[in-house]
Amino acid sequence: MRLLASRMAVMTGEGALSVYARAKELEREGRSIIHLELGEPDFHPSASVNDALKRAVDDGKDRYCAVAGVLPLREAIASYLHDTRNLEVTADNLVIAPGCKIALFMAMMALIDPGDEVLYPDPGFPGYSSITLGLGGVPVPFELSERNYFQPDPEQIAAKISPRTKILIANSPGNPTGTVYTDKVQRRLADLAVKHDLLVLSDEIYARVIYGGQYVSLMHYPGMEERTLIIDGFSKSFAMTGWRLGYTVAPPRIVPALNMLAVNSYTCVAEFSQYAAIEALKDREGTTPRMVHEFTKRREQFIRDLNRVPGFRCSPPDGAFYAWVNISDTGMGAEELCRILLEEAGVAAIPGAAFGDAGTDFIRFSFASSTATLQGAVERILRVSTSWQGTVATR
Ligand SMILES: Cc1ncc(COP(=O)(O)O)c(C=O)c1O
Incomplete structure (x- = not known):
């Protein structure tokens, strides 16, 4: 008997989670590990969010509820997106999901037929190519290169568009590079999407974590409202990773498909956490700006x-909370370097190839840890750097 479906042979895991598993194993052996592998803010939701959660449980909000998500939360998200991103969407455009990754998965499941081509950033979030492959689609990477400040190159993307191209995935600010797409790039991406009738999956999970300027969603550009699906949620912007709360903003012609997939899978998201999320959006204590x-x-x-x-060579990212470090001058491969960092220095980081072929010469550190922890990590790295110092290429 063939045990597993063939899609299981083409889907891939996440580098962050496998490094985390090895780091935990070392900790069980008594080693001290500094965890800079996971993209998880070291903040927690404010007291008012926790209070709202308790209140919701006490009020009996622990039932099956609306498949798309409770109306007050969808209304609150619509108004939050208006206030923070100047978007004109309504509760009817929204479907709540248990995490952004499920929102992404469901959106891709609703849209991708076998053979459909999906353009996605490389380096990029590993799910983009893995989910595409799992659905029988064809992932087509476009490179975010260091010499182009990790911005998408619209000309390169245009050259990769074929009659089978269905979706363009955008991720600004991006994981792992932290790039916030420029207005010029977004305008060109929008032009391409309109010209070739593409759907755009705009993964905006880091939209609130930017270091200057006003965030502009791709949905904002001419012709984009009817073809853009925004993926966002509470994991990063509200430091609520473990709450598993995400959402999709979709055009009306796509929303019923997302609801159909919710009915066939998770049914609804925990009612009490949805009510607490409304409180998070109000951000009375200013948790997000403080973070x-x-x-x-x-x-x-x-x-x-x-x-x-x-x-090591890296530039400050425009958004998100990752240092994306070019390590080619060390003369070592990123896998071997990360192995030394973890096994010898006790610092967990991710080899860049986990984010795609264009990440081969890089490693990713999360800086969502305290200043003292980050300082300690660099001290440890400096100590083991003797093993590659002799081979450092002159710049
Ligand atoms: C770009 C990007 N999209 C989606 C996700 C998934 O988010 P969630 O934890 O809400 O499922 C992540 C998490 O790291 C991410 O970096």
């Missing part, structure tokens, strides 16, 4: 310190 302010300080310090490590 971003703190990340701003860490970003400056950590990027400066990492650049002191022989053979």
Whole structure:
């Protein structure tokens, strides 16, 4: 008997989660590990969010509820997107999901037929190619290159569009590079999407974590409202990773398909956490700006310190909370370097190839940890850097 469906042979895991598993194993052996592998803010929701959760449970909001998500939450998200992104969407455009990844998965399941081509950023979130493959689609990477400041190159993307291209995935600010797409790039992407009648999956999970400027959604550009699906949620912007709360903003012609998939899978998202999420959106204590302010300080310090490590080179990201470090000057491969960092220095980081072929010469650190932890990590890295110092290429 063939046990597993063939899609299981083409889907891939996530580098962050496998590094995390090995780091945990080392910790069980008594080793001290600094975890910079997971993209998880070291903040927690404010007291008012926790109170709202308790209140919702006490009020009996622990039943099956609306498949698309409870109306007050969908209304609150619509108004939040108006206030923070100047978007004109309504509750009817929204489907709540248990996490952004499920929102992404469902959106892709609703749209991709076998053979459909999906353009996605490389380096990029591993799910983009894995889910595409699992659905029988064809992932077509477009490169975010260092010499282009990790911005998508619309000309390169245009050259990759074929009659089978159905979806363009955008991720600004991006994981792992932290790039916030420029207005010029977004305008060109929107032009391409309209010209070739593409759907756009705009993964905006880091939209609130930017270091200056006003965030502009791809949905905002001419002709994009009817072809853009925004994926967003509470994991990063509200430091609620474990709450598993995400959502899709979709054009009316697509919403019923997302609801159909919800009916056939998760039914609805926990009612009490949806009510608590409404409180998170109000952000009465200013949790999100405070967190971003703190990340701003860490970003400056950590990027400066990492650049002191022989053979490391990185620029401050425009958004998200990752340092994306070019390590080619160390003369070592990223896998081997990350192995040394974890096994010898006790610092967990991810080899860049986990984010695609264009990430081969890079490693990713999350700087969503305290300043002292980040300083400690760099000290440890400097100590083991003796093993590659002799081979550092001159810049
Ligand atoms: C770009 C991007 N999209 C989606 C996700 C998934 O988010 P969630 O934890 O809400 O499922 C992540 C998580 O790291 C991410 O970086």
